[in-house]
Amino acid sequence: MEGNSTLQLRIFDLNCWAIRYLSKRRQERVRLIGDMLCREHFDLVLLQEVWSEWDYSGLNAKLGGCYPFSHYFRSGVIGSGLCVFSRFPILDTLLYQYSLNGYPYMLQHGDWFCGKSVGLIIIKISGIVFNVYVTHLHAEYCREKDAYLPHRLVQAWELAQFIRHTSKAADVVLLGGDLNMHPEDVGIRLLRGWTGLRDAFTEAACFEGCEDGCTLIPNNCFTIKAELMPFPLGIRIDYILYKAISSFTVRCEELKTTMGRAPGMDIPFSDHEAVMATLHIQRQGQAAGVPVGMAEPMLVDVVTEARMEVGVGLRAAQQQRYSMGRLAILALLLLLLQAVAALGTLTGLGVGQPFPKLTFSLLAFLAIGVLLLATGLHLFHTIEVKMLQGTEEQMRMVLRVLQEHP
Amino acid sequence: MEGNSTLQLRIFDLNCWAIRYLSKRRQERVRLIGDMLCREHFDLVLLQEVWSEWDYSGLNAKLGGCYPFSHYFRSGVIGSGLCVFSRFPILDTLLYQYSLNGYPYMLQHGDWFCGKSVGLIIIKISGIVFNVYVTHLHAEYCREKDAYLPHRLVQAWELAQFIRHTSKAADVVLLGGDLNMHPEDVGIRLLRGWTGLRDAFTEAACFEGCEDGCTLIPNNCFTIKAELMPFPLGIRIDYILYKAISSFTVRCEELKTTMGRAPGMDIPFSDHEAVMATLHIQRQGQAAGVPVGMAEPMLVDVVTEARMEVGVGLRAAQQQRYSMGRLAILALLLLLLQAVAALGTLTGLGVGQPFPKLTFSLLAFLAIGVLLLATGLHLFHTIEVKMLQGTEEQMRMVLRVLQEHP
Numbered sequence: 001m002e003g004n005s006t007l008q009l010r011i012f013d014l015n016c017w018a019i020r021y022l023s024k025r026r027q028e029r030v031r032l033i034g035d036m037l038c039r040e041h042f043d044l045v046l047l048q049e050v051w052s053e054w055d056y057s058g059l060n061a062k063l064g065g066c067y068p069f070s071h072y073f074r075s076g077v078i079g080s081g082l083c084v085f086s087r088f089p090i091l092d093t094l095l096y097q098y099s100l101n102g103y104p105y106m107l108q109h110g111d112w113f114c115g116k117s118v119g120l121i122i123i124k125i126s127g128i129v130f131n132v133y134v135t136h137l138h139a140e141y142c143r144e145k146d147a148y149l150p151h152r153l154v155q156a157w158e159l160a161q162f163i164r165h166t167s168k169a170a171d172v173v174l175l176g177g178d179l180n181m182h183p184e185d186v187g188i189r190l191l192r193g194w195t196g197l198r199d200a201f202t203e204a205a206c207f208e209g210c211e212d213g214c215t216l217i218p219n220n221c222f223t224i225k226a227e228l229m230p231f232p233l234g235i236r237i238d239y240i241l242y243k244a245i246s247s248f249t250v251r252c253e254e255l256k257t258t259m260g261r262a263p264g265m266d267i268p269f270s271d272h273e274a275v276m277a278t279l280h281i282q283r284q285g286q287a288a289g290v291p292v293g294m295a296e297p298m299l300v301d302v303v304t305e306a307r308m309e310v311g312v313g314l315r316a317a318q319q320q321r322y323s324m325g326r327l328a329i330l331a332l333l334l335l336l337l338q339a340v341a342a343l344g345t346l347t348g349l350g351v352g353q354p355f356p357k358l359t360f361s362l363l364a365f366l367a368i369g370v371l372l373l374a375t376g377l378h379l380f381h382t383i384e385v386k387m388l389q390g391t392e393e394q395m396r397m398v399l400r401v402l403q404e405h406p
Numbered sequence: 407m408e409g410n411s412t413l414q415l416r417i418f419d420l421n422c423w424a425i426r427y428l429s430k431r432r433q434e435r436v437r438l439i440g441d442m443l444c445r446e447h448f449d450l451v452l453l454q455e456v457w458s459e460w461d462y463s464g465l466n467a468k469l470g471g472c473y474p475f476s477h478y479f480r481s482g483v484i485g486s487g488l489c490v491f492s493r494f495p496i497l498d499t500l501l502y503q504y505s506l507n508g509y510p511y512m513l514q515h516g517d518w519f520c521g522k523s524v525g526l527i528i529i530k531i532s533g534i535v536f537n538v539y540v541t542h543l544h545a546e547y548c549r550e551k552d553a554y555l556p557h558r559l560v561q562a563w564e565l566a567q568f569i570r571h572t573s574k575a576a577d578v579v580l581l582g583g584d585l586n587m588h589p590e591d592v593g594i595r596l597l598r599g600w601t602g603l604r605d606a607f608t609e610a611a612c613f614e615g616c617e618d619g620c621t622l623i624p625n626n627c628f629t630i631k632a633e634l635m636p637f638p639l640g641i642r643i644d645y646i647l648y649k650a651i652s653s654f655t656v657r658c659e660e661l662k663t664t665m666g667r668a669p670g671m672d673i674p675f676s677d678h679e680a681v682m683a684t685l686h687i688q689r690q691g692q693a694a695g696v697p698v699g700m701a702e703p704m705l706v707d708v709v710t711e712a713r714m715e716v717g718v719g720l721r722a723a724q725q726q727r728y729s730m731g732r733l734a735i736l737a738l739l740l741l742l743l744q745a746v747a748a749l750g751t752l753t754g755l756g757v758g759q760p761f762p763k764l765t766f767s768l769l770a771f772l773a774i775g776v777l778l779l780a781t782g783l784h785l786f787h788t789i790e791v792k793m794l795q796g797t798e799e800q801m802r803m804v805l806r807v808l809q810e811h812p
Contacts, residue, residue, distance in 0.1 A: 071803075074796035075505065077785050091807055093800055094571050097505060099481065115789070120571070165500050165526070168575030358764050365771040379483050383521070390480035394499055397477075401497055 007126055007281040008253075012042040013176035013240050015136065015215075015272040017222065020052045024222060025267060030055050032262050033269050034062040037085070041066055042276070044123075045085040046176035048136040049270075051078050051114070059085070069123075073134075076115015082134045082177075084121050092122040096162045099387040100151040102138055104380065111138050111148075118159050118177075120166055128248065128281060131170035135159055135177040137187075143230075150313020152180065153306050154391045156187035160194040161394070171248050172281055173197065175241040178272065183236055190306045193299045194398075197241035200252045200277045209257030212236060215273040219260035222271035240277045247284045254278040300402055307395040314388040321381035328374035334367045413532055413687040414659075418448040419582035419646050421542065421621075421678040423628065426458045430628060431673060436461050438668050439675050440468040443491065447472055448682070450529075451491040452582035454542040455676075457484050457520070465491070475529075479540075482521015488540045488583075490527050498528040502568045505793040506557040508544055510786065517544050517554075524565050524583075526572055534654065534687060537576035541565055541583040543593075549636075556719020558586060559712050560797045562593035566600040567800070577654050578687055579603065581647040584678065589642055596712045599705045600804075603647035606658040606683045615663030618642060621679040625666035628677035646683045653690045660684040706808055713801040720794040727787035734780035740773045 017023050018030055030050075037045055037059075045067060050056050056072045063070070067085035073095050074080065080095070096118050102111035118135040137159070138152045146152075156179070167173045175197060181187045183199070191197065201213040210217050210233070217234030218225055228234055244250045256276040262269050338360065423429050424436055436456075443451055443465075451473060456462050462478045469476070473491035479501050480486065486501070502524050508517035524541040543565070544558045552558075562585070573579045581603060587593045589605070597603065607619040616623050616639070623640030624631055634640060650656045662682040668675050744766065 074792040074799075075789075076792070077788050079792065089807075089810075090803065092567075092571075093803065094567050095505075095796065096502065099501075099503060113785075115792075161498075161500050165498075166571040358767060361764060362767060362771075365767075379519075382483050383481075386480040386482070386485065390501065393480075397496065397499065401495075404495075 005282075007128065009044065009125070009279045009281060010040075010042045011044045011046065011174065011176060011240055011277045011279065012037065012040070012274060013046045013134075013238060013276075014270060014274040015048040015178040015238060016050050016055075017270040017272065018050050018052060018055050020054075026055075029262075029267065029269055030058065032265060032267075034059050036262065036269070037063055038066050041087075043087050043125075044132060044174070046132070046134040047083050047085075048134065048178050049081045050083050051081045053079065056083050059083075071119070071121055073117060073119035075117045077113045078115070080115055080117040080119065081136060082117065082119045084119070084132065084134055086121070086123055088123045088125050090121045090123055094120045094166065096120075096158065098137075098155040098158055099390075100154045100384060102148055102151060105377070109139065109141060116155065118162055120162075122170075128171045129169065130172050130174060131163075131167045133159075133163060133173070133175040133177075135175070135179070137178070137180045139180050147316075150310050150316070150388060153187050153190070153309050153313075154387060156181070156191045157194075157306065157310075157391055157395065160191045163195050163197070167245060171244065171246045172250055173243050173245060174279075176239070176275070178238050180237050186302065186305050186309060188239075189302045192241070193302045195243070197243050198250075198252075200240040200242060200255050200275075200279075201236065204252040204255035204277070206254045207256070209255070210234060210259055210273060213255070213257060213275075215257060215275060216271070217260055217273060220268050220271060220273065221260070222268060238272055238275050240275050242277075242279060244281070249282050249284055251280045251282075252277055253280050296402060300399060303395050303399055303402070307392055307399070310388055310392050310395065314385065314392060317381050317384040317388055321378055321385055324374045324378040324381060328371055328378055331367045331371035331374060335364065335371065338364050338367065411688075413534065415450065415531070415685045415687060416446075416448045417450045417452065417580065417582060417646055417683045417685065418443065418446070418680060419452045419540075419644060419682075420676060420680040421454040421584040421644060422456050422461075423676040423678065424456050424458060424461050426460075432461075435668075435673065435675055436464065438671060438673070440465050442668065442675070443469055444472050447493075449493050449531075450538060450580070452538070452540040453489050453491075454540065454584050455487045456489050457487045459485065462489050465489075477525070477527055479523060479525035481523045483519045484521070486521055486523040486525065487542060488523065488525045490525070490538065490540055492527070492529055494529045494531050496527045496529055500526045500572065502526075502564065504543075504561040504564055505796075506560045506790060508554060508557060511783070515545065515547060522561065524568055526568075528576075534577045535575065536578050536580060537569075537573045539565075539569060539579070539581040539583075541581070541585070543584070543586045545586050553722075556716050556722070556794060559593050559596070559715050559719075560793060562587070562597045563600075563712065563716075563797055563801065566597045569601050569603070573651060577650065577652045578656055579649050579651060580685075582645070582681070584644050586643050592708065592711050592715060594645075595708045598647070599708045601649070603649050604656075604658075606646040606648060606661050606681075606685075607642065610658040610661035610683070612660045613662070615661070616640060616665055616679060619661070619663060619681075621663060621681060622677070623666055623679060626674050626677060626679065627666070628674060644678055644681050646681050648683075648685060650687070655688050655690055657686045657688075658683055659686050702808060706805060709801050709805055709808070713798055713805070716794055716798050716801065720791065720798060723787050723790040723794055727784055727791055730780045730784040730787060734777055734784055737773045737777035737780060741770065741777065744770050744773070 018026050060070050063085050069086040069090045071084050071093050073082040075097050098116050101116045104112045121132050123130045137155045138148050212233050213236045214234030215238035218228045242250050257273045424432050466476050469491050475492040475496045477490050477499050479488040481503050504522050507522045510518045527538050529536045543561045544554050618639055619642045620640030621642055621644035624634045648656050663679045
């Protein structure tokens with residue numbers, strides 16, 4: 001791209017809901033996604049919830065012709081679920097795993113096992129350096145009493161910090177993913193305010209798709225209708241965000257979403273709608289400078305609000321750590337008591353064992369089990385406390401810097 | 407700093423060996439370190455193994471006058487042990503926790519619990535942006551049969567990638583820390599080659615300290631003499647590395663180490679020697695460009711060598727994952743067998759239980775214990791396999807890019 005010519009970039013983003021053995025009609029849907037991507041010739045495809053490397057390999061084999069470059073981000077027990085297909089060579093990659101991501105004992109939610117992360121790929125098109133980020137934040141299971149809000153806020157903060165620190169040499173920054181936050185939520189405001197990223201939906205010159213740009217809609221046969229009851233139109237939690245850093249401008253010419261069904265089919269690609277953006281990137285006569293995300297007093301307000309929520313999470317985590325520590329000590333005491341009783345019986349000094357042998361052994365095993373479990377959870381919540389404290393402190397430092405050096 | 411004037415920067419780096427309840431004469435040594443730092447007025451102090459926040463708070467209170475800015479990096483159960491004291495305002499921070507860091511069941515080594523990380527602080531002195539990194543990699547417990555080499559290599563790779571991706575807007579990059587690698591080790595060559603960082607010891611115009619710049623020496627009363635037997639002079643594993651990125655040059659005017667004793671005292675500051683560098687930073691007439699770390703064919707060789715070592719670790723991890731999976735299945739089978747026997751006895755259909763009740767219950771508890779433990783370890787090694795595969799793939803991509811676009 002020389003002079004004032006414009007580069008057009010077509011981006012596809014989708015949470016694929018491809019959980020092996022659990023997601024309905026997974027293989028059929030992954031096949032449909034692959035077929036459509038082959039037909040549509042996007043420039044960049046950002047996918048989430050491709051949990052199985054088998055699905056990724058299948059897509060990779062099918063898409064090799066149209067998207068010769070791809071990357072799968074590995075992390076956690078199951079994987080990060082994140083992958084990218086690109087028409088342009090991927091020059092470098094980096095993965096940042098969020099420090100908090102739910103609880104291992106919340107098996108029914110399972111986020112902890114996924115190693116939720118943000119993946120970065122660097123590509124260069126016509127001499128323009130693109131930092132492309134793909135991510136998936138912790139799900140929201142109950143909006144009224146959202147126990148995971150502090151974790152999701154830590155993730156949004158780490159995402160913003162990771163983007164800020166790694167994108168300084170980029171010309172254009174793109175972020176696509178399932179952020180599991182509504183557009184007005186504090187986490188989105190924090191992310192956008194602190195990075196300066198703009199929302200393709202609000203910026204688009206032309207929009208075609210679900211009302212309000214929703215990406216989780218009652219009209220999709222795979223969504224859980226009860227969860228969407230308070231939101232008759234659905235919710236918007238999947239985003240394409242962007243900004244130009246150096247002497248470039250980015251405009252979103254067109255944004256589209258699927259509308260509850262794969263085009264011409266009776267089933268959707270996923271329980272989420274796909275988001276498709278057409279961006280126009282143009283070189284400016286002079287450096288545009290780093291775009292400011294938000295007026296500074298507003299940014300101070302958002303960081304303060306986020307910090308308060310992290311503080312709430314911190315106190316809850318401290319309480320949990322304390323409870324688990326106390327439980328571990330009680331189990332240890334019980335074990336010691338049993339050891340003393342057993343020793344008394346063995347040496348013939350005591351009054352004899354008050355329980356039959358079987359009950360005594362079962363009790364000892366129970367105590368050992370509780371001791372191990374409570375100690376493990378105590379350690380887990382200790383890490384949680386540390387990371388929440390660390391985030392709170394980083395936010396405090398940012399507030400200080402914002403106020404001292406506006 | 408205007409025109410051709412030179413900025414002088416004095417940096418102090420030390421692994422403080424301050425493990426609560428375990429490190430000898432800890433409080434006395436931390437006090438000594440604090441006193442010396444107050445006297446010496448360095449510009450930047452990079453500390454590792456300050457495991458206790460209590461020690462950090464003590465240092466912070468003492469050093470507040472000479473080093474008004476500081477940061478403690480929190481991570482893992484115990485903490486990262488990393489902290490920084492600075493004469494100049496810290497504008498921003500970021501922590502990257504290494505994806506692999508030993509094994510939770512190697513309690514005697516304990517690295518896993520520390521959440522080993524690299525911390526980044528950003529400071530600005532006379533308009534020059536400094537990205538300052540502090541880190542501590544996994545320890546080496548047996549050089550002949552180093553089971554942790556693949557993990558340390560993954561850490562060295564992640565460290566190099568983190569520095570490369572986050573330092574693009576910096577004028578000067580500094581890294582201090584205990585890298586737990588000898589100067590000629592593949593991990594150090596990889597780190598230096600891939601980032602272009604230069605070693606203050608080899609570059610110093612003037613050196614004063616232990617022979618060969620060693621930082622773990624037999625002459626220090628806290629080092630384990632048997633471990634240093636093959637190295638009569640000691641080993642060099644603590645480093646200060648640096649590079650200038652934009653239109654600046656950095657020279658190391660002087661490098662010093664302590665020599666087994668705190669100046670004027672009968673005990674050393676730590677079991678490691680401190681490293682002290684005096685750097686001169688000068689603005690160039692024109693942009694110096696990004697320094698190349700290593701001639702490209704050499705870099706290809708180093709990345710290939712590192713990738714082979716990661717491959718060795720990968721195969722070991724796969725073997726471990728398989729063994730643990732098999733053990734878990736055996737325990738599950740035993741439990742099922744017991745359940746069938748118990749059911750047979752209860753319904754009166756079976757031939758009766760072959761064991762007395764107590765032995766039967768103990769066996770069931772044992773099987774449950776083995777099942778839980780083996781499943782946990784299987785999941786752990788699954789994560790290990792994923793991260794080793796991810797690193798190997800990143801290295802393969804870098805090799806491809808290096809060979810295609812030299």
